[in-house]
Structure formats: C-alpha cells, structure tokens
Amino acid sequence: xLEHYQQKDRFLQRVNPSLKLGAVLVIIIMMVPVFDPWxxxxxxxxxxxxxxxxxxxxxxxxGLLLLPFLLFAFSFVWIQVVFPDERGGTILFTIGSLPxxxxxxxxGVSLGMRALxxxxxxxxxxxxxxxxxxxxxxxxxxxxxxxFGYGMMAAFRFLPLFRDELRQIRTAHRIRGLGEKRxxxxxxxxxxxxxxxxxxxxxxxxxxxESKGFDGSRNRTFYHRIHWNRHDAYFTGLFLLLLTTIWFxxxxxxx
Amino acid sequence: xxxxxAMQSLTITYPAEEHPALQPLDLEINKGENIxxxxxxGSGKSTLALALQGLIPRAVEAEMTxxxxxxxxxxxxxxxxxxxxxxxxLFQDPETQFCMETVEDEIIFGMENIGLPVGDIKDRLExxxxxxxxxxxxxxxxxxLSGGLKQKTATACLLALDPGMFILDEPTANLDPKSKEDFxxxxxxxxxxxxxxxxxxxxxxxxxxxxxxxxxxxxKEGGVLLDGPxxxxxxxxxxxxxxxxxxxxxxxxxxRRMEQEGNITWSPFPLSLHEWxxxxxxxxxxxxxxxxxxxxxxxxxxxxxxxxxxxxxSYGSKRILDNVSFILHAGEFTALCGSNxxGKSTLAxxxxxxxxxxxxxxxxxxxxxRHLKTRDILKQTGMVFQNPEHQFICDTVEDELTFGWRxxxxxxxxxxxxxxxxxxxxQLQEKRHSNPFSLSQGQKRRLSxxxxxxxxxxxxILDEPTxxxxxxxxxxxxGMLKKWQQKEGGTILMITHDMSLVDQYADKVLLxxxxxxxxxxxxxxxxxxxxLLEKASVKVPVSRELRTxxxxxxxxxxxx
Numbered sequence: 089x090l091e092h093y094q095q096k097d098r099f100l101q102r103v104n105p106s107l108k109l110g111a112v113l114v115i116i117i118m119m120v121p122v123f124d125p126w127x128x129x130x131x132x133x134x135x136x137x138x139x140x141x142x143x144x145x146x147x148x149x150x151g152l153l154l155l156p157f158l159l160f161a162f163s164f165v166w167i168q169v170v171f172p173d174e175r176g177g178t179i180l181f182t183i184g185s186l187p188x189x190x191x192x193x194x195x196g197v198s199l200g201m202r203a204l205x206x207x208x209x210x211x212x213x214x215x216x217x218x219x220x221x222x223x224x225x226x227x228x229x230x231x232x233x234x235x236f237g238y239g240m241m242a243a244f245r246f247l248p249l250f251r252d253e254l255r256q257i258r259t260a261h262r263i264r265g266l267g268e269k270r271x272x273x274x275x276x277x278x279x280x281x282x283x284x285x286x287x288x289x290x291x292x293x294x295x296x297x298e299s300k301g302f303d304g305s306r307n308r309t310f311y312h313r314i315h316w317n318r319h320d321a322y323f324t325g326l327f328l329l330l331l332t333t334i335w336f337x338x339x340x341x342x343x
Numbered sequence: 344x345x346x347x348x349a350m351q352s353l354t355i356t357y358p359a360e361e362h363p364a365l366q367p368l369d370l371e372i373n374k375g376e377n378i379x380x381x382x383x384x385g386s387g388k389s390t391l392a393l394a395l396q397g398l399i400p401r402a403v404e405a406e407m408t409x410x411x412x413x414x415x416x417x418x419x420x421x422x423x424x425x426x427x428x429x430x431x432x433l434f435q436d437p438e439t440q441f442c443m444e445t446v447e448d449e450i451i452f453g454m455e456n457i458g459l460p461v462g463d464i465k466d467r468l469e470x471x472x473x474x475x476x477x478x479x480x481x482x483x484x485x486x487x488l489s490g491g492l493k494q495k496t497a498t499a500c501l502l503a504l505d506p507g508m509f510i511l512d513e514p515t516a517n518l519d520p521k522s523k524e525d526f527x528x529x530x531x532x533x534x535x536x537x538x539x540x541x542x543x544x545x546x547x548x549x550x551x552x553x554x555x556x557x558x559x560x561x562x563k564e565g566g567v568l569l570d571g572p573x574x575x576x577x578x579x580x581x582x583x584x585x586x587x588x589x590x591x592x593x594x595x596x597x598x599r600r601m602e603q604e605g606n607i608t609w610s611p612f613p614l615s616l617h618e619w620x621x622x623x624x625x626x627x628x629x630x631x632x633x634x635x636x637x638x639x640x641x642x643x644x645x646x647x648x649x650x651x652x653x654x655x656x657s658y659g660s661k662r663i664l665d666n667v668s669f670i671l672h673a674g675e676f677t678a679l680c681g682s683n684x685x686g687k688s689t690l691a692x693x694x695x696x697x698x699x700x701x702x703x704x705x706x707x708x709x710x711x712x713r714h715l716k717t718r719d720i721l722k723q724t725g726m727v728f729q730n731p732e733h734q735f736i737c738d739t740v741e742d743e744l745t746f747g748w749r750x751x752x753x754x755x756x757x758x759x760x761x762x763x764x765x766x767x768x769x770q771l772q773e774k775r776h777s778n779p780f781s782l783s784q785g786q787k788r789r790l791s792x793x794x795x796x797x798x799x800x801x802x803x804i805l806d807e808p809t810x811x812x813x814x815x816x817x818x819x820x821x822g823m824l825k826k827w828q829q830k831e832g833g834t835i836l837m838i839t840h841d842m843s844l845v846d847q848y849a850d851k852v853l854l855x856x857x858x859x860x861x862x863x864x865x866x867x868x869x870x871x872x873x874x875l876l877e878k879a880s881v882k883v884p885v886s887r888e889l890r891t892x893x894x895x896x897x898x899x900x901x902x903x
Contacts, residue, residue, distance in 0.1 A: 091484070220444050238452075242442035248486060249438060253733075260733040263695055263726050264794070265718075265750055281732045284780060289439050295393070296440035298402045300500060301427035301456035309455045311464050312448075 093145050093215045100143040100216040102319040105225040108217060111327050112209045118334060119202050125194055127338040128201030134330060135208040143216045150211065157207030161200030168196030219244055225314040235304030242293050249289065250282070257281050347508055347540040348372040348395060351410035355390050358404055364390040366565020367409065374507075377541045377554055379573070382561030383588045384784065384813040388544045392510045395542075396430040397421050414507060424457045431501035435513040437493035446488075446496050447481050453504045471499040474533050489683050491522025498529060508540040515545070516811065519682050519840045521880035527551040546813050547590050549885050552577075552614040560589055578602075578612045588815035593843065593885040594619055597893065606896040616888055623892050630891045646709030648673045648802060648834055649694065653703035656689055663689045665858040666703070673801065676828050676835045678845040678866070681855035682880045687838045690855065691804045694836070696720030725795030727805040731787040735779040740771055740790055743779055747797045761797070768823060769793040785816035792820065796827065803827070805837045809844060821848055843884035846870070854879055 094101070100108070119128065139145050169192050176191025223241050226232040257278050266277065348371070355365040365387030372378065382388050393399040397418030400407055411417060414429050421429065434440045443449040450471060454464045472478050475495050480488065485496065494514050501509060511530070515523040530541070531554050543555070558576040560583075562568040568587055569580050576584070577595035584591050591599075598613050607626060613619035620630075649671040656664040663686045671677055679687050692698045693705060696717040705712045712720065728734055737743040744765055748758040766772045769789040774782060779790055788808065795803060805824075809817045825848060827833045836853075839845060845852060845866060852869045854862035856879040862869055870876070870883050 257733045260728050277736050292439035299432050300453035301424045303423040311451045
C-alpha cells in the first residue's frame, strides 16, 4: 500500500525528497513557539488537504494512519485537564467533581494539535517519497557519503526480513512449549537467534556489495539523477505562502 | 592456453580458528574452462571463492599463505572496483546479496560502482535483461520475486559487470527443481558460451554436466582429491568420490554400475539423461514402465491421525489455502510438495494447532481440532524449522534435549535413559556439553530434530530439513528419521523440493498447487501424472527415469 502511493505520479511525489525533508524540519521548528490551538488546527487542515489533493492519498487511508497520532493528541488534552500545572479560571463544566477550564483545554488542544501536525507532516514525507529516491537525493544534493546512503538502503531491505524471522522464532519457541507468557526472559530468548541471524545477514550483504565493486566512495556514476525541477519551485512558493499565513495567524495569539 | 588462476600451497585460516579453512592447495585453472568444483562441507570451497575475488583478505579477515594469482595478478592487491571486473561471485542466499529495491536498480548498482558512463549502463542493462529473460520483471521489487527469479537477477548483475571469471557458489540450493533447471540452463546458454572461466560449486548437480570441461574434487583434509574431465572422474573414479561423501550424479552412478555389471559398454559415457537414453536406444534397449503397485498398500481400520476436509485459510485478504483435503495415517512418511508460495508452510502451521482453519474441518484421531487445546496438540506434534537455530533456547545440547522433561517437572533419573538414547541415535554424544549455536550445520540440524522427539510425539513435521546439508548429512538425517518411523511408529510429514528424496523415502505425496490439493497418493502414482507434474513445476527425479531403463538393461532385453 505504502509503495503504491510512493510511486504515484503526483505533484508531491515529484518534489525533491531533500526539499520535502527540509520543509518538514522547518515546520517542526516553526511550531515550537506556537501555543494557541487555532494555528496548528489550520495547518493540520492544510496538510491533510495537501496530502490528499497533491499527493493522491485517499482520505480514508490517511485517516487510518493518523488514528494513533489522534489518540496521542487526545492524551495531551486529558493530561492538561486532569493534571494541570495551574487550573484556569474559566470553568466550562465539571466531570464529577473535576472542574474543566477553558485555559487548560486550550493548552491541551494546542499541544495535541502540534503532535498531529508533526505526525501529518511526517506522513506527507513518508507517503510521497520512495526510499531509493530519498537516498539518492541525500547523496546527490546533501552530499551524504554513498557509504552511508547505500548502507541505509541495504538496512532498509532487512526490516521485512527481520519481521519474518521474528515470527518464525516465535512460532518455533511456542512449539517447544514457550511463549504463553511474554516477559524479559522471553525477549532474551528471541534476541540471541535474531542477532545471530542479523550479524550473518549483514556480513553476507556487505561482502556481496563489495564483490559488485562497491567501495563507498563518491567515485561512481549516477544513472538516476535527482534533478531540481519546476515542481520544486512551485513547492517552495507554496510552502513560503503557508509559512507567511501561519506567521500572521499565530502572531496575535502567541505574543 | 593461458592461466586464469594459479594456486601454490594456498592456505587460508580464519582468525581464532585452530585449523585452516582451506588446507594447502595447488591448482591451476585455465582460461575459458567450465569447472565443477566438488567437495564435502568444510573442504574450503566457499573460502576459495572469496580468495579468488580478493574478498579474502580485503573484506573478510583471514590469514593467507602461499601463492595465489588470478589473471596474472594477486587478487588482494586489486582495488574493489577492479576486482569485480575480474571475478564475479554468485552467492547461495538470494536474500542477502541485494541492497536495492528493484531489479533494475540492483543491476545498475554494480555498473555505477565501477563508474561506467550512463550510455553504457543503459546498453548493458537492456542486454542483460534480455538474455536473462527478466524484461517483464525490470521494475519489480526484489522482495516480490521467487527464489529462482532472484538468482536470475543476481546473474544479470554479474553479467552486467562482465568479469573474466564467474564463480557460482551453490546458487541453486534454495530453488525448486524447475527453477533449478532453468537457472542452470541460463548459465549454459549465456556465460558458458563466451570465452569465460566458469567455476561451479555445487553439492548436487544433475543437469548441465555435458557442458563441464573439468571436475575438481577437494579432500576434506586438504588438497585435490580428483581432477579430470567428467567422463573420467565419474566413470573411473566415482568410488573415490563416494568414499569422501561426495555426491555422484545419478546418471553417472547408475551408468557406471550398469557397465561394471557388464550390461552395457558406453561410448561415450553418459552425463545426462538425454545421452543415456540415446545410447540405450542405439543399443536397442527399451524403456519399461515399472509395474504399477496399484492401490495404496494399507488401509488401517482406526481413524486416521489427521484428516482435513475442505480446509481454507487466509492471511488478511490473501487466500493461502483453498479447499485442501487429505488424510495422514499413523506410521506414514508423507512428502508435502509444491512450488514456492503454494501454501506448504501455512499448512504445516495449521497441523501444529497454532492456527485454526478458517473454513472446513481438521480432524485429529477423529476429533475436530477446534475442540482441542493447542497445548495438547503440541504435545503430540513436533515441528522442525528450516533454520534450526530458531528452535534453540538453552545453553547446552543436553539442556536443550531435557528442556521439555524438566519443564514438566520430571526428575533427571526418569529421563536419563531416554536422553542417552537420543544422543546416540542422533550422534550428539560428543557434543552434549557444547552450546547449540556452536555446532556444525549437520549437528544443528540433528539436534533440532532430536528436541522434537523428546515428548510423546506422534507426528513430526519437517520444513525442508535437508536444506544446507551435504550428501552425507542428508543421508544420516534421513536414515534417523526412517528409523524413528519404523521403530517407534512415528508419522512424518516432510516439506521438500528434492524429488529424489521423495522418491527414496516417502510412502506418499501430498502436492499443493494454486492453494489446492493437486494430488494425494502414493509416490509411484504421482510420478506417472506427467501433465500435473508439469503444471506444478515438479520434475521426475533422474533416479526414477533411470530405473525404467535399468530393468531392461539388466535383463538384456534387446529385440533380436
């Protein structure tokens, strides 16, 4: 499913991965001093619109992915209401004997929305960026040494392998009569065969890569070039517009 | 003829190892030769491959003494980007030789490494995709490919770099019989035709032998055991190979026996089934179908151990098993076959009770398994996994074997006899105090089977138990299993691709194809269903094909 969106031929997919990554970082930094609930709410709305409109991701699929972030966000509101540093004066209503104040709810929503904004921007990046293009862009635009770039790619390939292996180990142990209960001891038992396998796999892959002439240096051809294109210009324009809007919207509130 | 490689008392020792992995070796390899390199496990074949490329000592630390030259240079002095243009290695495990996501990117990776201009990369890419037949898979993700296609991709990567010498280190060990044949055919059609040096390392090579110029067998204690053209080695010296525990191709072994018994004089000695058949026909021998044994030998009165009725199972939305029905009687040795992804492993999981069928019913001793506890099913069912390490949970072999008994709270006096019996049966006495992870491949495998027999198991399921085992390891393991089946009345279900194993040991075959049971019945009956075999990419083992001729040869039935 993830690959399906990453490979779509839509606007966000065509933007340079390094630029997108930069944008995510700028947004995160921008949101640090914002404490009102409306700016992140607005930004969140815009982001969802961007991902669905310019990234071609189905709203339902996006919603599903955002669900854990939503729960996380709600926990902020809850914590602010139940354990406030300082209870606000404007009481909205009470739950049992617990007074709920507007100020506390507002801080909670603002913190929660911020988590949602971070989540949605991370998803904007992940859902519209192919890992191999991202790696190439890091090497070509950000001057990341190929040693790390291709190493990351190889490690990335291992993730599903590990998942399969862990599943097999778990089954094997259950058949031996272990694994009804989960605990630290259980984890230790998984750890040894998993590590033994991981080290062997990593060694083999490293040898295989070197046998194909990979020496980690920049001295190589790039068959796929990640170029800057007009989509990057549009994206930058759009992004600056978004930043300006945030600036104006949030100033009267944050002061 | 020019030298492609030369070794003079080449010895390689890994750090912290007492004995060298490669004992002193003197050998010369000529340019353009197609060589089959044989040797028992531990004779240093893979180590030699790494050294020929210079990966030892460049990437893999090891001490090297003696002389080694490849293409008139010492491989260890090559730069990484130089080495890959001299020697290309295809490794055994398809999972761990890729680092990119798609077929195209992986093929390009090597060419980018050596700095080929973009135009050349484009041309070579098109070329290797064409000759390996991977055009359709060009943009496919590597994770979605079958083992056979993965090894073809790895081949394409090597061909793109165009080295002077290719080393194939047991590349077909994980492949099903059809993919294995396709793969070997690909090498014969492409690489072997150019003037390239080709070094095939294989335990068990049955096809393509007629294209081999020279067979070299290494001795376990070091040095060259035999060296010569396949006709000579497999005709005159086969007994020496067998003494060393090296597999002799079925055709050659049988041909040799026929000749020794005075039934036929070969000229030339056959290296493939095709050559065998042509010559037999020239001598006027006829193929004789073996008499069909008819119905399945025994039909016990008691309820079968396992009976599956229209079982279905899915992972998420993906249907894995669809209307699978079969019966396993107590005391039977059944082989579970089918191409990769046919649902064999899933079926095994259902039989262990870890998973319940979605639809249909699974009966165990006549009872619906849904009413049984997983725990109780597991007490009677053992499962041996592809990777034996996954099963190990203790620090010594002995603890590993006694784990079940100790967990059940038994005193050591009560299981002492049983333990000794298992240690003897699986030849693990010497290793009883060693850590399971420190054992050899064969020992690990035997231990993983032994631990599954410490309870009161009635059914033992094995997932490709002979994977990664050499000829003698396989023989020993199968012997032990057969013993357990016959002496203790155990029931065995073995997942395997190896049809000669099926032919030799299984009483019955269960064949899955397209998520369904395509066949259930005796081994003899299966190999008669040519259409079905073709469809399920199963090959009749050479040994069986040969048998149809052997009777005729032995009786000297030539039409007068």
